[in-house]
Amino acid sequence: MENGNRTYPHKHGPNTVSGDWVQQEADSVPAMNTASYRDRVSWWAVFYKSVPNAIGIGGMKYAFNSSEVKWRRLFWLLLILVAFCLLLYHVTNRAQYLATYPTSVDIYTNYTDVLTFPTVAFCNYNAYRHSMVAGTELEAFLNGIMFDSSFILNASSTYASFLDSVTMSDLFIEYGHRAEQSIINGRWRSSETLDHTNFTLKITDWGLCFVFNDADSGDPPLTVNRPGKEQGLELGLNVEQYESFIDSTARYSTGFQVLLYDYGTEPLITDQGFAIAPGTHTHVGVEVTETSNLEPPYGLCQDKALKYFNNYGYPECFIECRSDYFYNACGCKFFALPMVTNDEECTVLDYFLCGGEHWEGFVKNHTCDCPVPCHVRSYKPSISNTAYPSAYVESRYSSLFSFPDGFMQDNFCLISIFFKEISIQQVTQNVDYNFFSFLCDMGGSLGLWLGGSILTFFELLDLFGNSIYIHSKRAPNVRK
Structure with a gap:
């Protein structure tokens, strides 16, 4: 539109710029690289x-x-x-x-209909009968080393022919107590009468023992279906104190060492047994415990493969370890190792010369690699005692069998072994986390x-x- 001589541009909407101006401004801007x-x-x-x-x-x-x-x-x-x-x-x-591999222990009681009765070993504290060794080379030898520790060095030549011809097992069987004289009477479950033929002889770490319900006998394990003394074992024993003999291997007590252990396993009489004395009636109530342990990393158990035994247990492992130690040291088998190897057993001379020399080293310095078993059945005894026999019974039996005064109290003992209840305490180690x-x-x-x-x-x-x-x-x- 024209007004006089001035020309005004066309108006657009408020705050707007014409498209031509924008295009001109855009065209006047130099081209720029666009960033990614x-x-x-x-x-x-x-x-x-x-x-x-x-x-x-x-x-x-x-x-x-x-x-x-x-x-x-x-x-x-x-x-x-x-x-x-x-x-x-x-x-x-x-x-x-x-990371600590925590565990917990569950303990519960499992009531059952039948329980396997434990194997029971009875071992006299006295190793050799005096009547058997009196006047023999064995008596002179044993008495000599009893009072003079260096006697063995001189005796090795004096008694060499005898000492090198017999083993410790030979001595235990030949000069030890007889089962027929040690076992006076017995009853099983109040009905079956027992005598020495119901027991097997076993050479253990203690020496000669009489074993009831032994797997080595070939008989199946005995079982019990009710608790109480009437369903257990009652046994009268004769300690035979009048046969006591003192030597360097003797124990200065009198009585029997008793061990309850699982059928089909091996015993460690010295470490795990308990003692009964003459003149007592020992009442042994038994509780059964089964323990299940965990393997690493949560536990320490391991059923290690053994050379001489099919099943792993601490007693079997320890017996094997000790036997291997003395075999490596002396070149012969330790007497407590069962007859599961063809290795020759040490003679008495080997036992006292070589075995005696290395025994202290084994006890003090040698460590057996015997881990905790993964499954263990144990028989825990609860023991109480009464005097045996009563004065009346002793007087009657003394007159009947012409026993001297005090003979029964000095030599006889009675033991009753029974289950307190027909149950098994299950102790199970579990992974806690x-x-x-x-x-x-x-x-x-x-x-x-x-x-x-x-x-x-x-x-x-x-x-x-x-x-x-x-x-x-x-x-x-x-x-x-």
């Missing part, structure tokens, strides 16, 4: 922008939301950091506990402190992976 998307937007920005919706943790949507006011974001961020520290402490504590328990604790900690779960870890991994993928693969929208 990954250069203009950092990975951290992609990660930060995705956090509120990618991880299901309470408070994330406030702490990482740029539209929220600063103090609110700071408050929630602080809460999340504190909760994360508590979570880290809890998880670390549980991880350390898991495993990796699954650890995962459950982790999930509980996440839920308690952060409102998350185990899946939160996978959400976090997904967030990292997805943000990296978006940052590396997403192309910019370039305007042409």
